[in-house]
Amino acid sequence: MICLKHRIHVNGYDVFLLNSSVAFSISQFLPFNIFMKKSVLCALIFVSCCMSITALSQAQKKWITAYYPLWAVPTLYPESVDYASVTHIVHFCANPVMTSPYLDVLIQPVRGGYNQDSVNIQWGGVYNGNNPPLWRTVDIQQTLISKAHDNKVKVLLSVGGIFGDGAKAMSYIAEDVDRINTFVVASCAYAKRKGYDGIELDWEFPRDHERNGYKEMIKRFRKELDAWPGKGLFVTAVNHTPWSNLGYEKEAMISNFDQINVMTYEMYGGNYQNVKTGYSSPLELSVQYSGYNGYAINQQGRGLKAWIEYGIPASKLGLSISFLTTEFYNVKPPVQPAQSFGWHNWGYVKNIPTEGRHWDPVSLVPWQASGSTFITFEDTVSVRLKVEYAKQLDLGGVMIYDLLGGYIPDAPGKERHQLLKSVTRSMQKGEPVPNKK
Secondary structure, three states, X not given: OOOOOEEEEEOOEEEEEOOHHHHHHHHHOOOHHHHHHHHHHHHHHHHHHHHHHHHHHHHHHOEEEEEEEHHHOOOOOHHHOOHXXXXXXXXXXXXXXXXXXXXXXXXXXXXXXXXXXXXXXXXXXXXXXXXXXXXXXXXXXXXXXXXXXXOOOEEXXXXXXXXXXXXXXXXXXHOOHHHHHHHHHHHHHHHHHHOOOEEEEOOOOOEHHHHHHHHHHHHHHHHHHHOOOOOOEEEEEEOOOOOOOEOOOHHHHHHHOOEEEEOOOOHHHOOOOOOEOOOOOOOOOOOOOOOOOOXXXXXXXXXXXXXXXXXXXXXXXXXXXXXXXXXXXOOOOOOOEOOOEEEEOHHHHHOOOOOOEEEEOOOOEEEEEEOOEEEEOOOHHHHHHHHHHHHHOOOOEEEEEOOOOOOOOOOOHHHOOHHHHHHHHHHHHOOOOOOOO
C-alpha cells in the first residue's frame, strides 16, 4: 500500500507527496521557477499514477477462479473460453472410487503402476444422443491446459465427492491413512503428469465424524504439492456456512489451502427441510415476502462473514457466483412450496421475454415469473454487486460456477461471456454499479 506521507503548500494548494525525496528529485531536473509553477500538476499526476498502479496491482492479486466442467463439450470447447477474464480454471472433475488408487481417471494398473488414463476427461465424450457417442479428435484436456498457460492462467484438476457414490467414496478413503496416501499420491501424480498447476478438492461435504480424515487428507495434499517444482496450488470449495456438524478443521485449512471458495449459491434451500421458491444468491434476506426461509450471503451467521468469524482470513476466502439459473416448476411467485426444479445455462433466461421480470431491491437479485414457473438467476448488475461486496470484505477473490453456464454460443463474439466480463470489469476497474429498481 502506498502512503501519502508528506504535505507541502505550493501556490495556495495543499499537495501530498509520497515522501520528501520526490520533490527534491523533481526539482533537480527542473529550473526552480518552473518547478514551483508546475509542482501542483506534477505532484498530482505522479500521485495519481502511483495510486492507479497500486489499484491495478491489488486487483491483479485477486483471483477469478472459474470451473470448466467435463460436460462443457460440445457447446464450449477450450478454444472458445475467455481466458483473459479469469486467473484460474478448475477442470471439473475426477471422481473418487472405492478401488485403489481411488481415482476414476486412472482405470487400471499397467506395468505395475496406475498410468492408463480414462478417455473421458482427456478427450471429452460428446454424449449428444449418438450411440456410440461422438468423440472429438483433439485432446480436450491438453488444449485447455495449453491455451490457459499461453494466457498466464493456472489450471487445477478437481478431485472429490459431491453426492451419491462420489461422496461415499470420499468417506471411505478418509477412513484410512493408507487409502488417503494412495489417493493423494495418485491424484497429484496424474495432475503433474498432465500439466496441471495444482489440485482443487471438492468434497461436499465432510461431516463431523470425518474431521480427522479431512484434516489428514488436506495436510497430505499440501505436502505432495509442495514437492512440485514451483509448488503446486491447492484450492477447495466449501459449504456456504461452516456449520458445527461439518468436518472442517480451521487451522489445517488456513495452513494448507491457497484458496477457500465459499459456495454462496443455491441458498434458496435454507436447511433443505422445507424448500420453497427463492433466490439462489441474495445478498440480503428479502423483506418483500413473508415466510421466506432461504439464506442470504450477508445474513448473520451465514456466508463469508460466518467464515471470517470462524477464523479464516478474508484473504484466503472467495465469494462464489453461479452462472446457472434455477427454474421451479408449477409455481409462480416467491415463497411457494418447491415441487420440483431444474437448472439451465444463463442463455435460457436471456432468451425469455422481459415480461414478468422483477428486481428485488433488498436482496439485489433479479427473478422472473414465466407462465407457471419461477426462475432465479443472475444478471450483469447482480454479479457486479457481488464483486463489490467481495471487495468491501477484502476477500481473496471470487469463484465462478461455471464457464459453460454463462456462455451464449449464438451471441455476437463480445457478448458470449457477458456475465464473466461483468465480473472481471468490476474486479479490475471498480466500475460504479448503476442503481437498479
